[in-house]
Amino acid sequence: AQSVTQLDSQVPVFEEAPVELRCNYSSSVSVYLFWYVQYPNQGLQLLLKYLSGSTLVKGINGFEAEFNKSQTSFHLRKPSVHISDTAEYFCAVKITQGGSEKLVFGKGTKLTVNP
């Protein structure tokens, strides 16, 4: 079975500090990995994705993530956060089975950026 574990439910940081949101996945086959962001009272927006190729993936709003196959991780990073980055972040993995596919999410990490 494939699943996603987000190791921190809440991450408070100060403005302009670096941040890392951790995500581990379990999978025995090739993976497609995603990070989504949800701002308060809004829907989900794709931040970045890993399908194949370079293990360092750059996304929108200055975020990047590194795919590490040996550690089965896909951690999200930003070198300097802004107040506007306050949101909930979700890691997800695409599962393909029996000719169909679905997206499985972690439980989310709430990032709070304080002044």
Added chain:
Amino acid sequence: DAGITQSPRHKVTETGTPVTLRCHQTENHRYMYWYRQDPGHGLRLIHYSYGVKDTDKGEVSDGYSVSRSKTEDFLLTLESATSSQTSVYFCAISQGGRVGGMDGYTFGSGTRLTVV
């Protein structure tokens, strides 16, 4: 989000009544999904569809049914609503395959359902 709409946006209903939520897409995507979002649980898959009349269960399908008679519409029905089904429901669409992966999954704006 462009190309996907959910209705209604908000609904309050009484325990034991049937409720149907609608997801409509204009992208002609093959896959459509229904998730529910609850604090501390992230998004959990209820049901999904990989084509007209082709559906399958997700991890939290009990108490829900779905139908997809047209490519563009995916309906989620709560046959007899319970308070535990109070949640925010999101629909998502995808082309599937590597192209779908490149595009990611597109989510609707959500339906906030309260069962009293």
